[in-house]
Amino acid sequence: MEGLQSFGLALAALLTPMTLFHVAWSTLLGIFVGSLPGLTATMGVALLTTLTYTMDRDSAILVLICMYVGAIYGGSRSAILLNIPGTPASAATTLDGYPLAQRGQAGYAMALATAGSALGTVVGIFMLVLLAPPLAEIALEFGSFEFFWLAVFGIVISGQLTGGGSPLRGYIAGILGLMVAMIGSDGIHAHVRFNLGWSDLNGGIGLIPAMVGAFGFAEVLTVMWRSRAVMVDSKIKTGDTDRVLPRLVDLLRYRVTIVRSGIIGTFVGIIPGVGEDIGAWASYAAAKRASPERDQFGKGSKEGLIAAETGNSAVVPGALIPALTLAVPGSAPAAVLIAALFIHGIRPGPMIMIEQPDFIYSVAAMLLLATIAIAVFGLSLTRLFIQVLRIPRELLMPVVFALCVIGPYALTQRLFDVWVMVVFGIIGFILRQMNFPMAPLVLGIILGDLLDKSLRRGLTLSDGELTPFFTRPISAAFVVIILVSILVGIAPVRRAFAGVKARALGSFTGE
Amino acid sequence: MRFDSPAADRIAAVAFFALGASMTYGGYVMDRLEIRQIHPASIPGLLPMILGVVLMVCAVLLALQAGKGDEAAAPSPDVSWKDLFVALALCCVYAVAMVGHMPFGIATALFIMAFSGWFLWPPAGADMSIRMKIGAGVVLFGIAISAAISLLFRYAFLVRLP
Numbered sequence: 001m002e003g004l005q006s007f008g009l010a011l012a013a014l015l016t017p018m019t020l021f022h023v024a025w026s027t028l029l030g031i032f033v034g035s036l037p038g039l040t041a042t043m044g045v046a047l048l049t050t051l052t053y054t055m056d057r058d059s060a061i062l063v064l065i066c067m068y069v070g071a072i073y074g075g076s077r078s079a080i081l082l083n084i085p086g087t088p089a090s091a092a093t094t095l096d097g098y099p100l101a102q103r104g105q106a107g108y109a110m111a112l113a114t115a116g117s118a119l120g121t122v123v124g125i126f127m128l129v130l131l132a133p134p135l136a137e138i139a140l141e142f143g144s145f146e147f148f149w150l151a152v153f154g155i156v157i158s159g160q161l162t163g164g165g166s167p168l169r170g171y172i173a174g175i176l177g178l179m180v181a182m183i184g185s186d187g188i189h190a191h192v193r194f195n196l197g198w199s200d201l202n203g204g205i206g207l208i209p210a211m212v213g214a215f216g217f218a219e220v221l222t223v224m225w226r227s228r229a230v231m232v233d234s235k236i237k238t239g240d241t242d243r244v245l246p247r248l249v250d251l252l253r254y255r256v257t258i259v260r261s262g263i264i265g266t267f268v269g270i271i272p273g274v275g276e277d278i279g280a281w282a283s284y285a286a287a288k289r290a291s292p293e294r295d296q297f298g299k300g301s302k303e304g305l306i307a308a309e310t311g312n313s314a315v316v317p318g319a320l321i322p323a324l325t326l327a328v329p330g331s332a333p334a335a336v337l338i339a340a341l342f343i344h345g346i347r348p349g350p351m352i353m354i355e356q357p358d359f360i361y362s363v364a365a366m367l368l369l370a371t372i373a374i375a376v377f378g379l380s381l382t383r384l385f386i387q388v389l390r391i392p393r394e395l396l397m398p399v400v401f402a403l404c405v406i407g408p409y410a411l412t413q414r415l416f417d418v419w420v421m422v423v424f425g426i427i428g429f430i431l432r433q434m435n436f437p438m439a440p441l442v443l444g445i446i447l448g449d450l451l452d453k454s455l456r457r458g459l460t461l462s463d464g465e466l467t468p469f470f471t472r473p474i475s476a477a478f479v480v481i482i483l484v485s486i487l488v489g490i491a492p493v494r495r496a497f498a499g500v501k502a503r504a505l506g507s508f509t510g511e
Numbered sequence: 512m513r514f515d516s517p518a519a520d521r522i523a524a525v526a527f528f529a530l531g532a533s534m535t536y537g538g539y540v541m542d543r544l545e546i547r548q549i550h551p552a553s554i555p556g557l558l559p560m561i562l563g564v565v566l567m568v569c570a571v572l573l574a575l576q577a578g579k580g581d582e583a584a585a586p587s588p589d590v591s592w593k594d595l596f597v598a599l600a601l602c603c604v605y606a607v608a609m610v611g612h613m614p615f616g617i618a619t620a621l622f623i624m625a626f627s628g629w630f631l632w633p634p635a636g637a638d639m640s641i642r643m644k645i646g647a648g649v650v651l652f653g654i655a656i657s658a659a660i661s662l663l664f665r666y667a668f669l670v671r672l673p
Contacts, residue, residue, distance in 0.1 A: 054668055168572055172527060175566045179534060182559050189544055191555040194537060217602065224598035224630070227589040397598070398626035399656050402619050405606050406660060410670040415611045418673075422606045426599070433514035434523060452558045459552035 011365040026063035027373035030070020038223035041071035043215040050407035069370035076113035089276030092308035099300035107244040114378030115246040120310035123262025124317030136325040139350035148454035149478035158273025162437035167489035177444015200416040209408035209417040216404040217425025261310035269318020273443035275331035276312040283311025520577035527570035535563030615672040616661040624653035
């Protein structure tokens with residue numbers, strides 16, 4: 001109750017004309033960014049971070065959150081119209097969104113996607129207000145040993161869930177991210193590591209240039225490498241036979257799917273480094289299993305579309321829960337948000353409820369304003385967004401790259417950061433084409449310092465003894481979860497486990 | 512040529528193994544700060560050594576796994592290597608050789624004109640009027656966008672442009 005009251009107060013404080021103006025332009029920009037294939041939510045948040053450093057703290061965080069929410073939602077536009085997800089988060093949306101558009105129901109598909117996204121975010125906001133404060137309190141119990149395992153857990157679980165069929169690729173991406181974090185001055189003795197005689201590397205590799213490169217420049221290269229997308233020939237372009245507002249009866253019919261997908265999305269968001277795409281797929285799979293019309297999934301099912309969109313949008317508030325309370329990002333855009341929080345003088349982590357007790361509620365209120373904005377823009381500007389998709393990539397991509405160059409430079413005024421962006425762009429492009437996921441890499445860069453400091457502090461506290469890493473209750477629980485996660489990822493172990501399960505079920509049913 | 516092939520995985524495995532070995536060696540020979548009498552368990556090279564070893568193990572597993580999955584059977588994506596290399600070259604020249612060596616506004620305008628012009632230029636034999644139209648459009652687009660970005664960063668965000 002106290003939480004809801006704080007949330008109400010935070011919301012009231014944000015209701016100023018200037019704030020609403022920021023909400024409007026940044027959400028609209030976010031929807032554009034998300035809807036254009038080649039511009040992702042992470043890139044949008046990273047580039048916008050470079051533009052917000054002259055703003056006051058609350059306005060800066062507000063526009064970044066609006067960009068994040070808008071971009072994740074905006075991805076559904078191109079998923080429905082082009083069969084290409086505007087952001088990876090909308091990959092599941094293509095399965096049913098595009099078939100609906102081919103049937104001439106693109107407008108209605110977009111309306112359902114809007115409703116699903118808005119409702120999913122609302123479910124996530126509710127859970128953020130509910131879960132973040134107690135989680136921050138639990139995190140106060142964490143010491144170096146627990147933080148060490150938390151960082152390992154983040155890398156392992158992120159690698160496991162984003163590596164697709166091969167968790168090994170996810171682990172390698174995570175280790176590469178951790179290695180990047182080893183460059184520069186260490187967090188305990190300030191000893192400079194791996195600077196290769198280059199003084200520019202003494203401060204380490206900045207997260208923002210690395211992210212702008214890996215998600216911006218790499219995306220520019222990917223877009224130019226691939227063939228052009230073709231827009232679906234839907235009636236929305238010319239006629240008005242297609243409805244652009246969702247029917248209440250449809251939303252009521254799928255209310256269980258919406259709530260279920262919202263909860264699944266939020267919990268996927270809480271898992272470190274596992275982003276919106278996994279949230280959408282998990283919600284979609286759960287909806288398909290539970291639905292009486294599961295044979296329609298993949299052929300233009302409204303329920304499938306709602307599940308995917310609700311799931312990916314609910315990840316946004318979910319990903320902010322560990323980002324705010326543990327400084328461990330739940331997704332790649334949340335990792336950039338953590339960097340932005342530091343730039344604006346906010347220290348995310350267990351102390352947040354002590355140092356800035358109202359901040360979590362302010363973030364929840366900002367999310368709600370962004371949600372209202374996506375609902376309003378999504379339902380009223382359907383035709384405008386279709387025009388945006390017609391911008392040729394040959395004009396858009398050089399502009400994006402020019403922003404990728406000037407953005408990181410604007411933060412530090414160092415040309416070195418531009419070169420970092422270029423290097424990470426090329427490496428990111430190659431790794432992505434080789435099916436190495438980017439999320440664990442980003443998580444590794446963020447968690448490297450925490451892992452390093454926690455390991456060495458823990459060992460100093462225990463005088464070189466490893467026992468406390470395994471015997472303290474929370475540490476032991478982390479160890480068990482990490483071991484099980486790794487074992488499940490090994491194919492022979494998984495097959496053996498499935499065999500044992502099948503035998504057990506067989507004996508249970510008497511077969 | 513494909514990035515997602517067993518051969519590419521093997522090359523990557525060798526590169527990762529070399530990187531892991533270098534990191535382990537770098538961590539091992541790193542200053543242990545004895546002169547500052549730090550705890551021996553808190554030496555700066557500890558985690559780099561561990562990460563290096565773990566990456567070497569993962570690289571060996573990647574090499575063993577290469578070609579066993581079904582990725583090799585995946586259809587070849589519809590791609591243009593020429594477009595990729597042109598885009599890469601234009602971007603690298605702009606970011607490394609132009610920005611910082613000439614005024615940002617001019618560098619950006621030239622880059623946008625070159626990039627858009629290269630990819631939008633009509634094939635040989637196209638009507639002269641179409642060429643003129645595209646050429647003029649690309650030049651105007653480059654100047655307008657470059658001016659907008661430069662003014663935004665210079666006067667709205669108070670950035671001293673490179």
